[in-house]
Amino acid sequence: MATNNPPRLSRRAVTAGLVPAVAAALLLGGCGGSSPGTAAAKEGGAAADQNGPGEGGRARAAKVPEATTYTTVKGAPEDASPGGATDGLVVNPAESVPVLDRPDGRRIATLPATQLGGPTWVPVVETSGDWRRVLLPSRPNRATGWISGTGVRTARTPYTIRVDLAERKLTLLRSARQVGRWKVAIGGAETPTPTGRTFLMATLTRDEKAPSPIVLPLGTHSATLDTFGGGPGTVALHGWPDASVFGRAVTHGCVRVPDAALKALARVPLGSLVFIDG
Amino acid sequence: MRYSHAVRGVLAAGLITTGLAAGLVTAPASALATAPQGAAPQATVPQGEGSAYGLTASGPVSVPPVPAVSSTTETVRKSLLREESTDLVKASALDVSASAARARSTVAKAAVPAADLMADAVTAKCRGGHGSAHLARAVIAGKRLDASPPPNTTIPVDVEGVGRTSLTLNKQERMADGRLAVTAMELRLPLPGKPATIRIASATCGKSGPAEQPADAPAPTPVEHDLPVTG
Numbered sequence: 001m002a003t004n005n006p007p008r009l010s011r012r013a014v015t016a017g018l019v020p021a022v023a024a025a026l027l028l029g030g031c032g033g034s035s036p037g038t039a040a041a042k043e044g045g046a047a048a049d050q051n052g053p054g055e056g057g058r059a060r061a062a063k064v065p066e067a068t069t070y071t072t073v074k075g076a077p078e079d080a081s082p083g084g085a086t087d088g089l090v091v092n093p094a095e096s097v098p099v100l101d102r103p104d105g106r107r108i109a110t111l112p113a114t115q116l117g118g119p120t121w122v123p124v125v126e127t128s129g130d131w132r133r134v135l136l137p138s139r140p141n142r143a144t145g146w147i148s149g150t151g152v153r154t155a156r157t158p159y160t161i162r163v164d165l166a167e168r169k170l171t172l173l174r175s176a177r178q179v180g181r182w183k184v185a186i187g188g189a190e191t192p193t194p195t196g197r198t199f200l201m202a203t204l205t206r207d208e209k210a211p212s213p214i215v216l217p218l219g220t221h222s223a224t225l226d227t228f229g230g231g232p233g234t235v236a237l238h239g240w241p242d243a244s245v246f247g248r249a250v251t252h253g254c255v256r257v258p259d260a261a262l263k264a265l266a267r268v269p270l271g272s273l274v275f276i277d278g
Numbered sequence: 279m280r281y282s283h284a285v286r287g288v289l290a291a292g293l294i295t296t297g298l299a300a301g302l303v304t305a306p307a308s309a310l311a312t313a314p315q316g317a318a319p320q321a322t323v324p325q326g327e328g329s330a331y332g333l334t335a336s337g338p339v340s341v342p343p344v345p346a347v348s349s350t351t352e353t354v355r356k357s358l359l360r361e362e363s364t365d366l367v368k369a370s371a372l373d374v375s376a377s378a379a380r381a382r383s384t385v386a387k388a389a390v391p392a393a394d395l396m397a398d399a400v401t402a403k404c405r406g407g408h409g410s411a412h413l414a415r416a417v418i419a420g421k422r423l424d425a426s427p428p429p430n431t432t433i434p435v436d437v438e439g440v441g442r443t444s445l446t447l448n449k450q451e452r453m454a455d456g457r458l459a460v461t462a463m464e465l466r467l468p469l470p471g472k473p474a475t476i477r478i479a480s481a482t483c484g485k486s487g488p489a490e491q492p493a494d495a496p497a498p499t500p501v502e503h504d505l506p507v508t509g
Contacts, residue, residue, distance in 0.1 A: 116501070129348035204501060204504075215505070230506045231505055268498070269498060
């Protein structure tokens with residue numbers, strides 16, 4: 001737990017301390033970041049557009065943010081059992097749906113049907129009548145919200161991913177049975193990988209020669225870096241060309257995994273739970 | 279039937295004033311808040327469950343079911359003084375209750391201006407797997423509707439500027455879990471681009487069978503997208 005809320009570094013300290021590292025990461029293509037700033041600007045524009053004709057001009061919707069990796073959802077109830085397993089239920093809204101702070105409660109966000117160019121799949125962590133409590137991809141970490149169970153596609157994923165920060169290992173489980181276990185690189189002392197229950201948010205590929213052909217962003221963010229490489233500080237699972245990093249705490253929050261792990265993880269359904277234990 | 283009022287204007291106004299603010303009179307959230315942790319507990323033994331909501335809308339303007347209750351034990355009630363978060367559908371005094379064996383929903387002063395539909399009170403009841411609906415002074419385009427319509431009474435309605443729509447009274451349908459859902463009024467509006475469905479006063483009861491198993495989640499399709507993440 002201590003690693004979950006480390007003292008927030010001042011912006012200046014982060015900038016000063018990480019300039020060489022950030023520069024190096026960007027030269028390498030970062031871990032997913034080749035064009036810092038542009039992606040964020042693009043998504044920000046899309047979010048601001050939600051009052052346009054495409055969304056039907058929802059006056060109230062404009063007052064709450066879209067729940068994406070780029071936003072902060074205020075008033076989102078915190079995940080009550082960050083270590084708790086579920087039966088693997090995941091949901092995909094057919095269209096943008098309101099996110100409430102409790103069943104029948106106050107609207108705190110809008111969950112879009114797609115994000116990062118793919119479908120939004122979020123895990124259900126609690127059910128009450130027709131209401132589903134889901135993990136949100138937004139800040140703050142462990143943000144949850146309630147959506148109506150009508151008008152959403154449901155599916156069940158047998159997969160869970162466990163990252164053991166103490167052991168520096170990642171385990172992939174199918175129906176609670178281990179199907180793979182690999183040594184991984186985790187966040188360094190000043191930029192720890194955040195703990196808790198999160199989920200596989202997207203499966204991204206990129207054209208360019210990057211350190212990783214596939215990047216798997218999670219629904220959680222670095223607690224110490226407000227932004228990274230122009231992005232919102234999203235934590236991801238991804239590959240790394242230098243195998244010597246596996247088993248070490250050297251990253252800015254991401255979990256770098258070997259090729260075999262990346263190959264297996266890229267087939268895990270979106271919305272599958274990821275448990276990060278300190 | 280033809281209507282001469284400015285449907286488009288009304289709809290446009292409805293689209294920009296949605297939201298969920300309404301005066302909550304009572305909020306006995308006990309049944310909702312004490313639900314067990316864990317997703318979608320599977321019903322292995324058939325058990326009675328009642329649930330009800332006042333109104334809901336889907337389509338370009340979405341209103342989640344409000345107020346909504348469900349119970350597998352004693353009676354749970356909820357009331358909402360007003361629901362006017364959208365101009366598409368309005369109502370005052372929405373009362374819902376549900377217990378393991380029965381459910382009831384009453385909506386007073388319900389109105390869908392776009393379809394010239396109004397009712398003093400709309401009630402749906404479900405008890406022991408049987409349902410009924412009652413409409414008090416319900417009028418569509420000046421025509422009085424049957425106070426106790428037979429199950430699944432469908433009335434075609436022509437709305438100027440929108441086209442042919444249909445109004446279903448006392449809609450009774452079997453849910454996937456085997457329970458019976460009674461919806462006093464269901465109105466479909468073929469809005470340009472996106473059809474809207476408005477449901478007023480709905481009650482569901484009966485014994486649910488084993489929960490339907492959701493499909494296996496699909497393997498993801500990688501997409502090309504740039505997201506700078508923490509390396």
